[in-house]
Amino acid sequence: MHKFSFHSSILLLAAIFVLLLTGCQQNTPTSTSSGVTPSVIVLPSDTPIPMAVIVNGEGISKAEFEAEMSRFFAAQTELGNSIPAEQANQTVLDDLIDQLLLKQGAEASGFSVDDALLQTRIDTLAGQIGGMEALSKWEQDHGYSDESLRVALRRQIAAAWMRDYIIAQVPTIAEQVHVQQILAYNKEAAQNAWEQLNSGAEFDSLAYEFDPITKGELGWFPRNYLPDVQIEEAAFSLQPGEYSQVIETIAGYSILKVIERDGEHLLSPDALLTLQTHAIQVWLDDKRASGEIIILP
Numbered sequence: 001m002h003k004f005s006f007h008s009s010i011l012l013l014a015a016i017f018v019l020l021l022t023g024c025q026q027n028t029p030t031s032t033s034s035g036v037t038p039s040v041i042v043l044p045s046d047t048p049i050p051m052a053v054i055v056n057g058e059g060i061s062k063a064e065f066e067a068e069m070s071r072f073f074a075a076q077t078e079l080g081n082s083i084p085a086e087q088a089n090q091t092v093l094d095d096l097i098d099q100l101l102l103k104q105g106a107e108a109s110g111f112s113v114d115d116a117l118l119q120t121r122i123d124t125l126a127g128q129i130g131g132m133e134a135l136s137k138w139e140q141d142h143g144y145s146d147e148s149l150r151v152a153l154r155r156q157i158a159a160a161w162m163r164d165y166i167i168a169q170v171p172t173i174a175e176q177v178h179v180q181q182i183l184a185y186n187k188e189a190a191q192n193a194w195e196q197l198n199s200g201a202e203f204d205s206l207a208y209e210f211d212p213i214t215k216g217e218l219g220w221f222p223r224n225y226l227p228d229v230q231i232e233e234a235a236f237s238l239q240p241g242e243y244s245q246v247i248e249t250i251a252g253y254s255i256l257k258v259i260e261r262d263g264e265h266l267l268s269p270d271a272l273l274t275l276q277t278h279a280i281q282v283w284l285d286d287k288r289a290s291g292e293i294i295i296l297p
Helices: 014-026 062-078 085-108 115-129 132-141 146-168 187-198 203-210 229-236 269-290
Strands: 051-055 058-061 173-184 217-222 253-266 293-295
Touching: 051 062, 051 085, 058 062, 058 085, 062 085, 062 146, 085 146, 085 269, 115 132, 115 146, 132 146, 146 269, 173 187, 173 203, 173 229, 173 269, 187 203, 187 253, 217 253, 217 269, 229 253
Parallel strands: none
Antiparallel strands: 051 058, 051 293, 173 217, 173 253
16 A cells, blocks of 8 residues: 655665665764765866766766666566666666765755765675675676775765655654545445445445455555545545545545544554655655756767
């Protein structure tokens, strides 16, 4: 029942993700200059390196993008997945854009990845995989140079910090409704149940007939939790004891009854995770809409 829509981030392999997840929560903001400083990489001949995408003046080179594509395909092959090239291209591009937006957000919020923090992360990563020699081999096996790994790690650390920062703003309580439903798989059956309700039938009894196991129990949920927006809209329009019209949903045809309603109900772990994910996606959507993103051929 999750409403989950932000891009998967699988471009750095498991060792880096373990490193970031165990390290980023301990970071505290350090001062940095406000705004985003464009990063333009120039060869000694003053010939700009070809870019794949530029986000608010900060670019990802074609070489880095192509290396990420290679790692993405390698990871998918290991998993036994076959991804069309166009879909893979969009997945990798979207992930890199999101990383840059999050990194820029972290910098604007006062967090920066200085050389000392970056080196600590690299030392920790090396320790986890068996030392600096093992890390060098890992880099070679996965298409990294020392410099490209440092660039990717710096961006990932900042992006992870910003995700944590956004998540921390999501409250643990929210307005919620406790809902029971009658779910039918054809409109006629649902309409017949609705007419019985209008004639005095008990909601519990009809819900049991349609679902003897759960009696249509949906439990407590907040807004932005269910994948079906129509159910949420209908449920939050009702007061305790009221039931809805027949609603066509992604699962069939539903009649909803609100059992309880609470303006400050503690979120379940699953609901909290869903709202946190939603908050990150809303933040990214806003930054994409207001930022300047240039995808180069």
